[in-house]
Amino acid sequence: MHLSYILNHLGEDRERYFGAVSPPIIQSSNFAYDRLDDFRKAFASEFDAHLYTRGNNPTVRILRSKLAALEGTEEALVCASGSGAIAAAVMSQVNQGDHIVCVNAPYSWTKILMTNYLPRFGVTTTFVDGRSVAEIEAAIQDNTKVLYLESPNSLTFQCQDLEACAALAKKHGLVSIIDNSYASPIFQQPHRMGIDIVVHSGTKYLNGHSDVVVGVICGSQAKIRQIFEQEFMTLGPIISPNDAALVIRGLRTLELRLQQSNTSAQLIAQRLEAHPKVKQVLHPLLPSFPQYELAKRQMSGSGGLFSAHFNATTAESMEAFTHALLESKRFTMAVSWGGHESLALPTVAFYNIPGRPDSPIPWTMVRFYIGLEDPEWIWEALEEAMELVK
């Protein structure tokens, strides 16, 4: 199926709503039935019916169809946040006494799910580096049920060999789950490499406009039905129809946005790498990246997110650099990423927080997200601010 068809037409049934080009927002909690037979059928299998919006909603259904097609899976669920999607996907695959093998630097709240939350229900996790398949295999126990991956992660961009990990999971009877938020389905489709379940923070690229928090789970019909009937219906992590319509609108430009961010970030990362004030750039598709060959094999692009270490000898100069970037009005300091606007998140922001230990990452690092602006205009601000790095 052509990507343009998925983003512009798939799942939309315009004849049913007056030919409207934009799908209707069916802002209804409840769906009415005229006949007992029909009601009984819907009640018997809520997954296949419109009964109540905690389960199915027609606007959300359009979005689910597009997302499943983007990842090349049979089905998809949309959740109220990426973290909700991750929790539902992981919890659906484990029971009391089970064990998870997880890469050691997943998204922060994913790690908290595994270190603080799941142990309350008797589910334990071993964290592994993830760059070595042998090390992952060595961590598998008799009670291991899930192999959880995040490739690349969103800070150091470490990758896992997805085909090898998928084969390993199959060999040991594990369900493989990957957080694919960084690459997006435009640049990496893990299910096509054998990974069972693909999750996303759709808050990032899929919505892409910094105005909706949303999560996605993609997988086989059987897996998605299982998650729907258990975690989804009981925990209720649903998106509102109105937000689903915003994400559908965001998807119209997904490919264009990703291409623009990808090209601009590549340009800026290369210039930073050549700049005397920069010690190291961490970008999975720069030849200097330690796992460049693997990243290139698995991803056709890498989007707008990368990090750089600066040749700074004082934290104060990194603070001055940050403030100069913000004063340029061309960068914003914020968490998250994947929207229209360029961001700078310096590690120095995670030092001196009352009641919190300092970040384990040196304050010389800044994570950049390059958005949709003119990259030359963005570079101008960076070049000027770098004069303050001392």
Ligand SMILES: *Cc1c(COP(=O)(O)O)cnc(C)c1O
């Ligand atoms: C943001 C993010 C999440 C969490 O998603 P939310 O939508 O914020 O709940 C999970 N994984 C990655 C890689 C993220 O960047």
